Amino acid sequence: MPEKLTLLALFAHPDDEAFGTGGTLSKYAAEGVDVHLVIATRGEAGALANPSINLTQPIGVVREQELRRACACYGIKHLHLLGYIDGQTTIAPQAEAVYKVVQILREVKPQVMISFGPDGGYGHYDHLAVHRWATAAFQLAADADRWPEAGLPHQVAKFYHRAMPHEQLEHMQKIAGRTYVLMNGVPFPFMGQPLERITTVINVRDYVESKLKGIRCHATQIDAASPYLQETFDLEAFPWFWQETFILAHAADSLARIDPARQKEADLFAGLR
Ligand SMILES: [Zn+2]
Numbered sequence: 383m384p385e386k387l388t389l390l391a392l393f394a395h396p397d398d399e400a401f402g403t404g405g406t407l408s409k410y411a412a413e414g415v416d417v418h419l420v421i422a423t424r425g426e427a428g429a430l431a432n433p434s435i436n437l438t439q440p441i442g443v444v445r446e447q448e449l450r451r452a453c454a455c456y457g458i459k460h461l462h463l464l465g466y467i468d469g470q471t472t473i474a475p476q477a478e479a480v481y482k483v484v485q486i487l488r489e490v491k492p493q494v495m496i497s498f499g500p501d502g503g504y505g506h507y508d509h510l511a512v513h514r515w516a517t518a519a520f521q522l523a524a525d526a527d528r529w530p531e532a533g534l535p536h537q538v539a540k541f542y543h544r545a546m547p548h549e550q551l552e553h554m555q556k557i558a559g560r561t562y563v564l565m566n567g568v569p570f571p572f573m574g575q576p577l578e579r580i581t582t583v584i585n586v587r588d589y590v591e592s593k594l595k596g597i598r599c600h601a602t603q604i605d606a607a608s609p610y611l612q613e614t615f616d617l618e619a620f621p622w623f624w625q626e627t628f629i630l631a632h633a634a635d636s637l638a639r640i641d642p643a644r645q646k647e648a649d650l651f652a653g654l655r
Contacts, residue, residue: 387651390492390538392420392483392516394508395428395468396449397600402503402544403496404456404593405586406626406650411457412589415651418460418490419453420483422512427468431605442468444602452599455592462486471511479511481529483519488533494650495520499543499629501573504563516541520632539637539654542582542628548574550622557609557619581630581642582650590617590624 389410393399399407399419411417426442437444446463453461464482466474487495497516502509522528524537551561551574562569586593597610604611609620617624630640630647637653640646 384493384654386416387414387494387655388416388418388490388492389494389496389650390418390420390487390490391496392422392512393497394422394471394506394512395425396421396445396452397425397428397597397603398498398503398509399456400452400593400597400600402546403626404452404596405589405624406496406584407458408456408589408592408596409584409586410650411459412592416460416490417456417458418462418486418492419458420462420464420486421449422464422466422471422479422515423468423508424463424465425449425468425603428603431603432601434606435602437602441602445600448600448602452596455595455599457592460490469508471508474511476511476515479515480518480522481532483515484523484529485532487519487523487538488536491536493539493654494542495538495540496542496544496628496650499545499575499631501545501575503544503546504570504572506563506565506570513543537634539634540630540650541632542650543631545575545580545627545629546572546622547577547580547627549577550574550627553620553622575629578643579629580627580646581640582628582647582652584626584628584650585624585648586626587617587624590615593623 424442425445498509498513520541526535562571
């Protein structure tokens, strides 16, 4: 058993961590796991979703502050900003970005990492770029011949993709009447996964307060009518809010394979402690 458990999550924008992993990050931080959050951009391209907010600083500055406050809500002590420009990650120097992630992985040495899957949630270009960086860095961090000056090689034992089951989207359709994200007025649908492909369901019911607080920190990104901003939030009406779902995409050879159709994991560190 490793002496210290470390979890690293890598996403593109401030708020990407909130809805699908805010509970998981809070839960592991509360359990004493060293939790690191890596965010590629400051969200400079984000539109103001709540017009009642009077922005007195550039939105990237405000979103970084929102992200730092959200980290405090989740109990995350380590935030790493890669410093790329929102909306421009696909034209950022890819080798440099992967190098930065490798450097962090070798320094932090997480057993478990989380990022976007190949669907990027809803296909956002920045999410797809970050998925590719995470995938390359997961492999290269363990390669002793690659970038020896970036630190000693480190093998992440488990790499998870954040994934939404179709059932969650059906529920979203029923409750919100839509399952897409508007980007410049164009609807981009969330991409669901068959429930049989989901390997891991983390029950974060005991951490919904931290998750909600974290979400609310991203005030510039949330429509005033959103259920997350209402004073009362009915947990029973949102079962997917407290069940966060992942696909174990890559695992070290020493770990037992799981058959998601039969038995789902309830712990990202299953097999590691
Ligand atoms: Zn995003």
